[in-house]
Amino acid sequence: MIQPDRITATTCPYCGVGCTLELHIKDDFIYRVTSPFDSVVNHGNLCVKGRFGYDFLYSPARVTTPLIRKTPQRPGARTQAFDRDEWRQVSWDEALNHVADRLVELYRRDGPGALAVYACAKATNEENYLLQKLFRALFRTNNVDHCTRLCHAGSVAALLKALGTTAMSNTAAEVAKSDCFIVTGSNTTENHPIIALQMKAAVHKRGARLIVIDPRRLELCRSAALWLPLKPGTNVPVFSAMAHVIVKEKLYNRAFIEARTEGFDELAASLEAFTPEYAEAISGVDRELIAQAARMYAQAERGAIYWGMGISQLAHGTASALGLINLALLTGHIGREGTGLNPLRGQNNVQGASDAGAMPYHYPGYMLVDDPANAEKWERAWNIEPGGLSRERGLTTTEILSHAHPGGVRALYIMGENPMMTEPNLNVTREHMQALEFLVAQDVFINESGAFADVILPAAAWAEKDGTFTNTDRRVQRVRQALPPPGQARPDWQIVSALAARIEQRLGRPNSAYWGYEGPEAIWREMASVTPANHGVTYARLENGGLQTPVPDESHPGTPFLFAETFPAGRGKFFALDYVPSVELPDEAYPFILTTGRLLEHWHGGTLSRHSELDALYPEALLELHEIDAERCGLRSGDAARVSSRRGSVVLRVNVRNMTRPGVVFIPMHFAEAAANLLTIDALDPTAKIPEFKACAVSVTRAAEAELADPQAVTRRGRY
Amino acid sequence: MSIDVHLTIDGQPVTVPAGTTLLQAAAEAGQAIPTICYHEHCTANALCRLCVVEVEGARVLAPACVAQVSDGMQVRTRGERVDRSRRTILEMLASAVDLSEAPEIQRQLEAYEAQPGRFPEAERREPALIDDNPMFVRDYGQCVLCWRCVQVCADDAQYTFAINFEGRGYATQIGTFFDRPLPETTCVFCGQCVGVCPTGALKPKREWLLEQGQTPDEIMALTRSERRRKQRK
Numbered sequence: 038m039i040q041p042d043r044i045t046a047t048t049c050p051y052c053g054v055g056c057t058l059e060l061h062i063k064d065d066f067i068y069r070v071t072s073p074f075d076s077v078v079n080h081g082n083l084c085v086k087g088r089f090g091y092d093f094l095y096s097p098a099r100v101t102t103p104l105i106r107k108t109p110q111r112p113g114a115r116t117q118a119f120d121r122d123e124w125r126q127v128s129w130d131e132a133l134n135h136v137a138d139r140l141v142e143l144y145r146r147d148g149p150g151a152l153a154v155y156a157c158a159k160a161t162n163e164e165n166y167l168l169q170k171l172f173r174a175l176f177r178t179n180n181v182d183h184c185t186r187l188c189h190a191g192s193v194a195a196l197l198k199a200l201g202t203t204a205m206s207n208t209a210a211e212v213a214k215s216d217c218f219i220v221t222g223s224n225t226t227e228n229h230p231i232i233a234l235q236m237k238a239a240v241h242k243r244g245a246r247l248i249v250i251d252p253r254r255l256e257l258c259r260s261a262a263l264w265l266p267l268k269p270g271t272n273v274p275v276f277s278a279m280a281h282v283i284v285k286e287k288l289y290n291r292a293f294i295e296a297r298t299e300g301f302d303e304l305a306a307s308l309e310a311f312t313p314e315y316a317e318a319i320s321g322v323d324r325e326l327i328a329q330a331a332r333m334y335a336q337a338e339r340g341a342i343y344w345g346m347g348i349s350q351l352a353h354g355t356a357s358a359l360g361l362i363n364l365a366l367l368t369g370h371i372g373r374e375g376t377g378l379n380p381l382r383g384q385n386n387v388q389g390a391s392d393a394g395a396m397p398y399h400y401p402g403y404m405l406v407d408d409p410a411n412a413e414k415w416e417r418a419w420n421i422e423p424g425g426l427s428r429e430r431g432l433t434t435t436e437i438l439s440h441a442h443p444g445g446v447r448a449l450y451i452m453g454e455n456p457m458m459t460e461p462n463l464n465v466t467r468e469h470m471q472a473l474e475f476l477v478a479q480d481v482f483i484n485e486s487g488a489f490a491d492v493i494l495p496a497a498a499w500a501e502k503d504g505t506f507t508n509t510d511r512r513v514q515r516v517r518q519a520l521p522p523p524g525q526a527r528p529d530w531q532i533v534s535a536l537a538a539r540i541e542q543r544l545g546r547p548n549s550a551y552w553g554y555e556g557p558e559a560i561w562r563e564m565a566s567v568t569p570a571n572h573g574v575t576y577a578r579l580e581n582g583g584l585q586t587p588v589p590d591e592s593h594p595g596t597p598f599l600f601a602e603t604f605p606a607g608r609g610k611f612f613a614l615d616y617v618p619s620v621e622l623p624d625e626a627y628p629f630i631l632t633t634g635r636l637l638e639h640w641h642g643g644t645l646s647r648h649s650e651l652d653a654l655y656p657e658a659l660l661e662l663h664e665i666d667a668e669r670c671g672l673r674s675g676d677a678a679r680v681s682s683r684r685g686s687v688v689l690r691v692n693v694r695n696m697t698r699p700g701v702v703f704i705p706m707h708f709a710e711a712a713a714n715l716l717t718i719d720a721l722d723p724t725a726k727i728p729e730f731k732a733c734a735v736s737v738t739r740a741a742e743a744e745l746a747d748p749q750a751v752t753r754r755g756r757y
Numbered sequence: 758m759s760i761d762v763h764l765t766i767d768g769q770p771v772t773v774p775a776g777t778t779l780l781q782a783a784a785e786a787g788q789a790i791p792t793i794c795y796h797e798h799c800t801a802n803a804l805c806r807l808c809v810v811e812v813e814g815a816r817v818l819a820p821a822c823v824a825q826v827s828d829g830m831q832v833r834t835r836g837e838r839v840d841r842s843r844r845t846i847l848e849m850l851a852s853a854v855d856l857s858e859a860p861e862i863q864r865q866l867e868a869y870e871a872q873p874g875r876f877p878e879a880e881r882r883e884p885a886l887i888d889d890n891p892m893f894v895r896d897y898g899q900c901v902l903c904w905r906c907v908q909v910c911a912d913d914a915q916y917t918f919a920i921n922f923e924g925r926g927y928a929t930q931i932g933t934f935f936d937r938p939l940p941e942t943t944c945v946f947c948g949q950c951v952g953v954c955p956t957g958a959l960k961p962k963r964e965w966l967l968e969q970g971q972t973p974d975e976i977m978a979l980t981r982s983e984r985r986r987k988q989r990k
Contacts, residue, residue, distance in 0.1 A: 070961075082909075089961065654891060753941055755940065
């Protein structure tokens with residue numbers, strides 16, 4: 038039996054659930070991961086990623102020294118370099134000086150708008166805070182964003198408009214207190230596995246009724262009372278028809294509507310058109326199912342709604358989320374334990390990176406950049422001359438790359454993101470990446486995006502540094518260093534501080550912002566002192582299970598559920614909605630709707646999970662096809678198929694599963710060799726700027742075996 | 758409203774709510790009762806019988822992990838009959854199962870002065886180690902059949918139902934349906950089973966390879982080359 042040298046408690050780096058991990062370490066090798074059974078979020082349960090997926094830490098593909106491209110890259114002709122021979126190993130001094138020189142040069146030449154940065158929802162709060170501080174305080178630009186734009190931007194925009202909030206209203210584990218809950222646009226079993234366990238326990242142990250509204254027959258459907266299999270992109274008519282039934286049958290909560298909301302009459306008038314019959318015609322969901330779901334949710338004692346990317350990743354993502362908010366406000370299922378509006382956040386720290394200001398419209402704490410009072414507050418905090426900070430909203434993730442042209446964005450700094458996998462319409466993304474004049478990637482691997490870079494700065498991974506993550510239900514938790522970083526890799530916060538000091542020196546700013554942090558805790562203290570929701574959060578208080586923000590002062594116990602008395606916006610606002618069809622509908626040439634998503638065994642752009650044994654469990658992309666469609670295409674499970682859209686095409690194996698409704702096909706997003714995002718459409722939601730990942734038109738045809746990227750890859754799995 | 762129940766445990770009066778198990782009540786009274794199959798996170802199932810206690814007036818010993826309190830009960834957590842029963846259970850277990858990686862059970866063997874060699878004729882359970890997936894190995898020669906893994910795979914946690922008991926009597930073992938390799942079952946490799954295993958029967962593959970004398974570098978190289986080999990088949 039192996040006795041560990043030490044056991045380090047930390048927080049899982051994968052999804053937004055934020056499970057507690059205990060890393061058992063011998064000779065700096067993690068050989069076992071456990072979780073304490075009294076852990077507040079996950080009660081000792083983990084998923085395959087948390088328990089076994091940490092081994093990317095030890096991959097020989099890790100970047101362990103700073104690298105500079107041997108061949109200088111010209112804008113417009115930038116190429117990808119995965120091979121180490123194309124890179125020169127350099128010292129930290131040389132790398133940081135080079136980056137500082139080039140960024141300052143481009144800033145002097147083209148101004149603040151020429152620089153942009155992708156922060157990282159995998160990195161800590163402290164690191165995101167510091168990176169946005171660097172670009173705001175030194176380069177005076179708000180071109181700061183991260184993958185929240187590709188994720189829950191639609192939900193956040195809707196919650197801000199209707200309630201003035203930006204996060205889950207309740208704690209995930211409160212599902213145990215709901216007697217009815219809706220899961221929509223979320224494959225919770227695969228993307229938030231531990232929350233799915235709590236949902237299933239609520240159904241099977243406590244008799245709660247689950248309503249699944251999703252185009253796919255998800256594993257959760259086995260536990261559901263109702264499944265509404267809607268066509269992708271028809272959320273608004275289905276949710277509005279449910280609201281229609283609730284209003285017509287007077288199932289709404291009049292007391293709540295009168296006391297806490299506004300705009301009911303306008304909403305009620307707008308709902309006239311959204312009859313269940315109309316919704317059925319558009320969405321394909323039986324009118325009776327819609328009415329039953331409406332009654333079940335409205336008549337519940339404590340109804341809750343949980344949603345994922347299927348709501349927000351649409352060109353009408355904001356409207357979809359508003360449709361759900363309307364339902365909660367109509368029924369008063371918010372502001373009490375076991376109720377609420379709960380967008381399940383994807384990344385381990387996407388909530389935290391947003392809270393920390395890694396967004397183009399907001400300083401840390403969601404303070405709008407175009408409000409002068411906020412800018413002045415941060416000018417004082419950062420010791421910047423009055424009027425120094427930019428008052429203009431910056432570019433979003435999606436806009437940063439589409440502005441990569443002369444006169445637009447010239448230099449991009451990427452901390453840990455992989456836009457060459459996660460942006461829609463990758464063939465165009467590729468052109469944008471090629472057009473950049475200077476590109477820096479700060480990462481643990483050379484991923485599809487970093488391969489385009491001029492400089493790669495080797496970052497320490499999550500187990501190699503200290504800091505905090507904020508999970509999907511607003512719980513700030515400690516991340517603790519368990520291992521030394523490999524080679525010369527450094528924690529992101531050290532890299533950013535060192536770079537900032539060099540940039541500041543070159544710019545010769547009259548006032549100097551502070552960059553000499555002794556560690557993450559000092560960075561946290563600075564951020565918490567200016568952001569009211571974090572005033573009461575200190576590292577010492579995080580020792581036992583973390584704290585749920587807002588935590589206004591040091592004696593405050595944290596906030597498990599929000600809005601008991603009022604909404605931040607005062608009254609909750611109803612929004613009358615229009616049905617806007619998906620930008621691209623199926624036609625004769627492209628007869629199927631493609632929807633994309635994630636798998637239990639993999640993570641987003643694949644930078645981590647594809648460097649892990651997780652890849653052995655699920656080594657290839659599979660096309661999910663309904664048997665009716667499979668027959669139409671003459672395809673069987675295991676055949677190679679070509680899937681094409683107007684933008685690109687991929688070849689992958691078919692899996693006939695009847696998971697999707699007929700006419701809808703599914704491809705996971707993780708696999709570079711059959712990247713789903715080569716097919717997706719770069720249409721954006723007008724408010725939130727989130728792309729329509731969840732619906733585009735494709736064709737499916739037979740392909741030759743030899744066209745597969747890796748014909749030897751096999752996935753023989755019996756799981757759902 | 759819970760109803761209070763009064764009883765004595767080892768002569769000491771205790772008051773607990775109705776529905777409390779004797780194991781919990783004893784813990785309230787400061788008496789630790791030894792267990793093997795019991796786990797706070799799992800449904801108690803009285804399989805191992807190490808937790809048996811003597812209840813005044815009862816014909817047989819009661820398993821404390823599931824037996825509930827009742828008014829006026831007089832419970833003895835130690836005594837010759839209880840100790841002999843526990844000792845025999847431990848001796849039988851030690852006669853058939855490899856307990857070398859179950860330190861808690863070994864401590865019980867010592868505490869009850871059990872003779873591991875008391876049943877020298879016993880047939881040892883020595884099934885081959887199963888290495889059928891990249892995440893963990895299963896060495897049922899170390900399995901004490903506590904059932905925790907089956908329970909967490911079912912409705913104690915995961916609702917996945919990939920494993921269950923197979924066989925009867927002495928031949929009982931934990932297995933998959935139709936003996937399929939784990940990747941072909943409903944298993945999602947959450948490892949909840951590994952987390953509750955009280956012996957070395959379920960073990961992360963990297964831990965197992967480390968025990969086999971592999972270095973971390975060799976382990977990382979091995980798992981990767983194995984993966985390639987599997988793919989080529």
